[in-house]
Amino acid sequence: MDIDIILSQVEEEIKNINSPEGLEQFRLKYLGRKGVVAQLTSTIPTLPNQEKAVFGQKVNALKGKILSLLKEKQGAVVSGKGVSQEPYVDIGMPGIAQEIGHLHPLTQITEEICSIFNRIGFSIVEGPEIETEQNNFTGLNIPLEHPSREAFDTFYLKDYPKMLLRSHTSPVQVRAMKTHKPPLAIVVPGKVYRPDAVDASHSFMFHQVEGFMVDKGIQFSDLKGILELFARTIFNSDIKMRFRPHFFPFTEPSAEVDISCIICKGKGCSVCGRKGWLEILGAGMIHPNVFKHVGIDSGKYTGFAFGMGVERIAMLKYGINDIRLFFENDVRFLRQF
Amino acid sequence: MKFTYNWIKDFVDIKIPAEKLADKLTMAGVEVVSLDKRDGDYVFEVEITSNRPDWLSILGIAREVAAVTGSRLKITEIKRKIKAQKLPALTIEIEDRKDCPLYTARIIRDITIAPSPDWLRKRLELVGCRSVNNVVDITNYCLFELGEPLHAFDLDKVAQDKIIIRRAKAGEKITTIDGNIRNIDRGSLVIADSLRPLALAGLMGGKESEVTSSTKNVLLEAALFTPILIRRMRQAHAIHSESGYRFERGIDPQIVNKASQRAAVLMEEVCGGREVYFKSSGFTNTKERTVILKVSNVERVLGLRISNSKIKQILSSLGFKVSGRGKSALAIAVPSFRQDVSLEEDLIEEISRIFGYENIPSTLPRVLPSINIRESRGLVSDIKNMLIGLGLNEAATYSLIDSRVLNEFNPSVNPVGIMNPLSREQEVLRSTLIPGLTRAIAYNLNQKQEYIALFEVANVFFNKDNSPCAELRLGIALSGAKRMLFNDSAIKDELGLLNLKGILESLLVRLKIQAYEFRALNQEGKAHIFINNEEIGYMQVLSPNLLEKLEIKNKKVFVLEISLDKLLTFYRAQHKYVPLPKYPGITRDISFIFKKGNSMKDILIKLQEKGQPLLKGLRIVDYYEGKQIPQGFRGLTLECIYGSSQRTLTEDEVMPVHSLLCLVLREQPGVELR
Structure with missing residues (x-):
């Protein structure tokens, strides 16, 4: 049999194979135990000696060729397998999974604020919502019958004299400083309450994050540095910040802190009341009377404190214009965060 | 408070435009909230913090303007001597000096009551004060200009030329100039004659003795009253007056007589009167307080070195007297109008304020982590994240609730009440999270949502052993049907108690708690949840009766509530590994x-x-x-x-x-x- 003819026959045959089964048949026909190549090989001993070598090389070449054709075809047949055998999938159909829920935006913002300070090295501490008048006011240098109380209208408890719903998270300063020695770096998230009539920008229950740091050598310039770092992280890196003198009974010097309006970038718009600035927090150096109350030597230690409204930050960040949306719990609202 | 650009110019030369001035004041702590151009003048509205009553006057603002612009304050001293008159002397009786440390009275005779001249009326109207007549307007003018509230009585209505400053007697009443008949409680201070109260001290005058168009002779009062007393009276009588606002915050004792003199001069000029009598009772401590400022403490607090000469210049510009030639310490005499300054830190604030917060650098402190502080929020945060992974949305509802609503859900608990709620909806603290969540379900059903799964983690409150207690709880509420698409089918699954059970079991897996049990007890549709035989909560289907009250129709609502405080005590972070099976099962x-x-x-x-x-x-x-x-x-x-x-x-x-x-x-x- 002429090997060249066999070769052309092989090449012709393999072209028409398009299934793994056909390919296997082809392999058996040529390379099987009783296949063509085996038969050719078995004829070698019968040949004259001078022809043996040449014929043998030809058979080997044929075998090699068949093997490489097989290998080539195998790839093609296998890669076609998925298309030909699997059921049809419309990838445009919805994916299959448990639909995921959403954390409340106030939780997300609170976590974001706390985690920024946490990364700087602040610990997160919580305190009770029911507080004593002492911790909420007197210990924070807010005299009981004083106009500075105006800013902190408060819900008092029935049946428990001098107990109230905290009107700010600052009482946790008093608690923490009473039980822990400096150095202290703490943030306090939590609910606070003030008897305000509910409207688009007021709520009788809202959320604050308080932060404070006490150590030897803490300065007003540190407060500026920490809060600038915070504002650039939570809003964006090109935000401008300004500190305005203000009054809080528990800090001296005190400041109100504004950021350049994130809507108009400081040009003036309806969100910032054409001022170009948005007030986001209050801060200052902890008042010596607060230290005195908790038994920290203000000659030795200094500290700063700051506080911010979570709703305020969330409203600015997400462009929400009505505080009541946070407590309505419309799932179409919640699903956006 | 409002003031105008031109009025300030009476006291200080201003060389910068109004807008620039507004910026400077804001950055010095006098926050300008609005600036309007009106009638050839500029009206500034500022928010004055409660520690700075001295800013509640044109003079006080002018002093600040001088400090921030580097100008000088112009003050003209009024020197008056009244010729002795042969008149019956006015008697002033102060019952308790603690209530009223100083009371002065002037008598101005033969005045003509008329509308105020334009300049006077206009200035008052620009700062938001209604013009009444020349005499009343002059008292108001001096109040705004100098910060001392004055009151003018019709002298001829004051019986027996006698003024008594005393606490009210039982059953006394007064008709105030706003027309209200007020019962005066016995704690209130009144200005009375020998017969009856003429005015609520420091707050509002009485109708009977008020200056009217027929008034001829005026008794002009200028006094000091104790701030706390005025504050209590203001709250008791719900009176908001410019006068009470200032007395409550504290008046510069040195300004009392100056304001009264200024008013007398104006009354002579404007109303054609003649001052014939002056009497002062009581006295004020004129000794100035001195605060020692250690210069190194300025840098210690601010993180910025400011030179001694700059410190002196700033403090002097604000009216402090600086002495002490040593380099390390300065003696600062505090003027009478700065009752708020008593500590070194107060002075440091003044220095930094005028120096400019913007000129203080930003630095970062070294933060040492406080490893001794325990943080327990991690697990709660994990639980919340698991719940959203299970498809629930987090809700936030109010801690305060109407006691009637709470009673529908939790009748057995005696809730913690609120003494001063603004409405019934803030009457008590909730003892369960379920009413708030159910309300949120009702709201969403109304919005035609067909699948609602909500949770909340928050405190509930109750009375325990005679004290108010809080407990952190997890509440879940489910309603509706969940549509799910699979590879070979789609189903619409009506939610039920087993969904709640599955959610809770997932949490328990995360917390590695195995010894739990659901016990169906007496009540239909309710199962109690136990861990190690301790009850930590329940789950239940809300009764149709209750749902009807919440206006939820044809829907079921499934709720779960557990105590996280209790649950988390069962969490054990340490956990032993079990070897994997070596042989197939x-x-x-x-x-x-x-x-x-x-x-x-x-x-x-x-x-x-x-x-x-x-x-x-x-x-x-x-x-x-x-x-x-x-x-x-x-x-x-x-x-x-x-x-x-x-x-x-x-x-x-x-x-x-x-x-x-x-x-x-x-x-x-x-x-x-x-």
Whole structure:
């Protein structure tokens, strides 16, 4: 049999194979135990000696060729397998999974604020919502019958004299400083309450994050540095910040802190009341009377404190214009965060 | 408070435009909230913090303007001497000097009551004060200009030329100039004559003695009253007056007489009167307070070095007197109008304020982590994140609630009440999270949502051993049907108690808590949740009765509430590893039908026991109701997994155990093998 003819026959045959089964048949026909190549090989001993070598090389070449054709075809047949055998999938159909829920935006913002300070090295501490008048006011240098109380209208408890719903998270300063020695770096998230009539920008229950740091050598310039770092992280890196003198009974010097309006970038718009600035927090150096109350030597230690409204930050960040949306719990609202 | 650009210019030369001035004031702590150009002048509205009553006057603002612009304050001293008159002397009786440290009275005779001249009327109107007549307007003008409230009485209505400053007697009444008839409580201070109260001290005058168009002679009062007393009276009588606002915050004792003199001069000029009498009773401490400022403390607090000469310049510009030539310390005499300054820190604030907060650098402190502070928020945060992974949305509802609503849900608890709620909806602190969540469900059903799954983590409150207690809880509320699409089908699954059970079990897996149990007790549709035999909460389907009250129609609402404070005590972070099975297990299924109304719980426990030691797992893998299953039954398939840690089990070893389980199962009430 002429090997060249066999070769052309092989090449012709393999072209028409398009299934793994056909390919296997082809392999058996040529390379099987009783296949063509085996038969050719078995004829070698019968040949004259001078022809043996040449014929043998030809058979080997044929075998090699068949093997490489097989290998080539195998790839093609296998890669076609998925298309030909699997059921049809419309990838445009919805994916299959448990639909995921959403954390409340106030939780997300609170976590974001706390985690920024946490990364700087602040610990997160919580305190009770029911507080004593002492911790909420007197210990924070807010005299009981004083106009500075105006800013902190408060819900008092029935049946428990001098107990109230905290009107700010600052009482946790008093608690923490009473039980822990400096150095202290703490943030306090939590609910606070003030008897305000509910409207688009007021709520009788809202959320604050308080932060404070006490150590030897803490300065007003540190407060500026920490809060600038915070504002650039939570809003964006090109935000401008300004500190305005203000009054809080528990800090001296005190400041109100504004950021350049994130809507108009400081040009003036309806969100910032054409001022170009948005007030986001209050801060200052902890008042010596607060230290005195908790038994920290203000000659030795200094500290700063700051506080911010979570709703305020969330409203600015997400462009929400009505505080009541946070407590309505419309799932179409919640699903956006 | 409002003031105008031109009025300030009476006291200080301003060389910068109004807008620039507004910026400078804001950055010095006098926050300008609005600036309007009106009638050829600029009206500034500022927010004055409660520590700075000295800013509640044109003079005070002018002093600040001088400091921030580097100008000088112009003050003209009024020097007056009144010729002795042969008139019956006015008697001033102060019952208690603590209530009224100083009372002065001037008598101006023969005045003509008329509308105010334009300049006077206009200035008052620009700062938001209604013009009444020339005499009243002059008292108001001096109040705004100098910060001392004055009151003018019609002298001829004051009986027997006698003024008594005393606490009110029982049952006394007064008709104030706003027309209200007020009962005066005994704590209130009144200005009276020998017959009756003429005015509520420091707050508002009485109608009877007010200056009218027929008034000829005026008694002009300028006094000091104790701030706390005025504050209590203002709250008791709900009076908001410019006068009370200032007295409550504290008046510069040095300004009392100056304001009164200024008013007298104006009354002579404007109303054609003649001052004939002056009397002052009581006195004020004129000794100035001195605060020592250690210069190094300025840098210690601010993080910025400011030179001694700059410190001196700033403090002097604000009216402080600086002495002490040493380099390290300065003696600062505090002027009488700065009652707020008593500590070194107060002075440091003044220095930094005028120096400019913007000129203080930003630095970062070294933060040492406080490792001794325990943080327990991590697990709560994990729980919240798991719940959203399970498809629930987090809600936030109010801690305060209407006691009637709370009572519908939780009648057995005596809630913690609020003394001063603004409405019934803030009457009590909630003792359960469920009313708020159910309300949120009702709201969303109204918005035509068909699947609502909400949770909240928050405190609830209750009375325990005579004190108010808080407990952190997790509440979940589900309603509606969940649509799910699978590869070969889609289902619409009506939510139920088992959804709640599944959610809770997922949390328990995360917390590695195994010893839990759901116990159905007496009440229909309610199961109590126990861990190690301690009840931590419940889940239930809300009664149709309750739903009707919340206007939820044709829907079921399933709720769960557990105490996280209790649950988290069972969490153990330490946890031992169990070696993986070395030999493969053998799985056998049992299909059976089970009568509805019976519970699988005890059956599973019994099978678990009987299958030991080879039975390694038992779970329900199929569940069916339909044609092949008789009415009142459901078809279940139970998968039993057998295995051994010593060897691969053979069929012969598994057979007897599996047959035993089949036998045991068949004997259970309501079970028939298929």
